[in-house]
Amino acid sequence: MKDLDITTFMTENFAQIISLWQSKLEKILGQRLGNAPSIQLERHCKGLLESFIGTLTIKDNDHAEAELITLLTEVGTIWARKGLSASETSNFILTLKEALNSNVFEVYGDSDAQAFQMILEWQQRLDQLLMICHQAYTNSREKLIKQQNAALLELSSPVVKMWDQILLVPLIGVIDTVRARQITESLLTEITKQESTVAVMDLTGVPVFDTAVAGHLIKTVNAAHMLGCKVILTGISAEGALVLTKLGIEFKQVLTRGNLHSGVQAAFALKGLSVTLKSVA
Template sequence: MSSTETGVRELVAGALEAEADDIADRWVQLQLARTEQGAESNEGVLREEADGLVGAVTAGLRSDVPVDRLVATHHDLRRAVSEFSMRRARKGAAPTATSMAVLTLKEALLAAVQRRTHDGDELYAAALLINQLLDGAGALCFDTYVEGREEIIRRQSRQLLEVSTPVVRLWRQVLAVPLIGTLDTARTQVVMENLLQAIQEHEARVAIIDITGVPTVDTAVAQHLMHTVNAVRLMGADCVISGIRPPIAQTIAQLGIDLSTILTRATLADALSAAIELRDSPAQAALAER
């Protein structure tokens, strides 16, 4: 690190340390005045965020890490920026607004530096350093926001899948999964996981998969059903598929899909009757005793 860069870092870090409270206050006020965040956020929350980020920037500047790699490699600073971005993501703020909130810190920090020196060259060098540092923080903030929102969306999608595929205990040792809508790979995985877990918890002998609410059954859907049935059988339980309506039966026949190894019934009531018979059958009883 050159003596010039060291001097500029000392100037900026000194301003941050000496005027941390003023810088944080000014940053909060700028956010409240210039972004949509002001209409939604509590000023105390913004001040807490400001204190954390200002402190992390100061710690980063006091380290030996070059400015161009500071945000990417300084642990505390990177974590502070990432957590700042994730909090905004969870609140539903726009990614550009989140990045601009970080960049707004430039104005508050430059004002503090100007109060410590009037030398034009020093101010210019400090401005370059602040821009480089906070531009990197803004870019990281945007990337973290996008990744965080994608993770939130994935988690919410899985939660919706779990809610839409409940496992119901219909009878002693008899479970049912009423399916509604399209059955794709992701949903099949959730159905399978929930059903197998329920079979273990309830010591179920028979599982009914009701497809009354599934609009169409094609080759892909049939394969998903077969995978689920095979997994249920590996758990030592039998499986019945109900809800085979005439149009679906016709489609299955036309496609040449072989469901001959699976017990099927037209209605859930018929499937329940068959399930009780299966549960009480000698073969199932012998299997349960193993």
């Protein structure tokens, strides 16, 4: 029986551990990593085990430690981007633990005290690795969510050219400070681009209408006004209107119309236009 040494054990059984680890991973992940995963997976597995051994061989091995963290971060990030779940990502380390454990029993037999000692020792280190990997996964996911939020924000406040110098702003969903700013920004940009003098802002799709929303909208309207663009608000719900009057808010110098139809009519009237029925032959 050889003397107890984790690193010697890992180095000697390197190939077996890797192949067992990788096959376990592939079994769990299947095709989830895409079409050509095995090459990258092999690189990740080998690289990780090598640096892991490196950190165990020499204490405070900064280079190996850094390598380890880079690899774990890479795995966490890539897997998160591929849409794998958090528990699936934890498997990267958990399967390594399984592979090590079954290998050590194979070599030393399953009732060996030294084997248990070794398992206990790497258990703790592996848990740390799991944490790092998990953190990278979470960071990546959060970044993704932020990006999606930003994209959604842009999508949700379109400003449409309805007619020459007339804009339409259909608002849908909850309006908070960030969105209000975004709406104001895109409206003002469009006003300067189209040199618009009238904008119809439709609030039919805004579910909650309170002081905060009203405050934001007044700012938007005032800013548009400074650029010489009149704003017509349409689609304020009956509840919304009552809430506003109870709160003592009135939209001064703002034209309001009950629905989009009369709002559009008002906008045309302001520009001296009208819609007439053409006799159909």
